[in-house]
Amino acid sequence: MKTFKFNYFYCAVIVALTLMLSSGCSHKASVEESAAKPNVIVNESDKGREISLSIGQVLVIQLEANPTTGYTWEFEGDSFILKQLDEPKFQSETDMVGAPGVQEFSFKVTGRGQEILNLVYHRPWEKDTIPAETFFITIRVN
Secondary structure (H helix, E strand, O other): OHHHHHHHHHHHHHHHHHHHHHHHHHHHHHHHHHOOOOOEEEOHHHOOOEEEEOOOOEEEEEEEEOHHHOOEEEEEOOOOOEEEOOOOEEEEOOOOOOOOEEEEEEEEEOOOEEEEEEEEEEOOOOOOOOOOEEEEEEEEEO
16 A cells, blocks of 8 residues: 555656746747747838748738728739738728728748849729839848
8 A cells, every 4th residue: 555655656646747847948939939030010101122031920911991992902013032821801990981091911021032022002993004103122031
């Protein structure tokens, strides 16, 4: 009977140590994640600039828009170092119908290199017309 309690004690100690060690590992991972570089947010004032990014970082582009007029921002071309994360989002300035706002694109950096990122503000169904506006930045990833 004494040996059974003795083994039970060691099992309890092993379980407690395992829990402490595993919680320490998860804490270390969350600290590493929080040390990741923050998102880089650009807007119209950054047009033509060069932006330096790191692999894994997120680039957020926020441009003024009013989709109720038929105009929308669209990403032009292909990117070899950025991956678009989701569909562009639109946030209206007010709750009024037809109000302008901000259209937002999110890209994750997936490769190294340099390229020019182009967006055009146009009516997508008007194929042979010049865009109302353009936005471009040079992306550099080392």
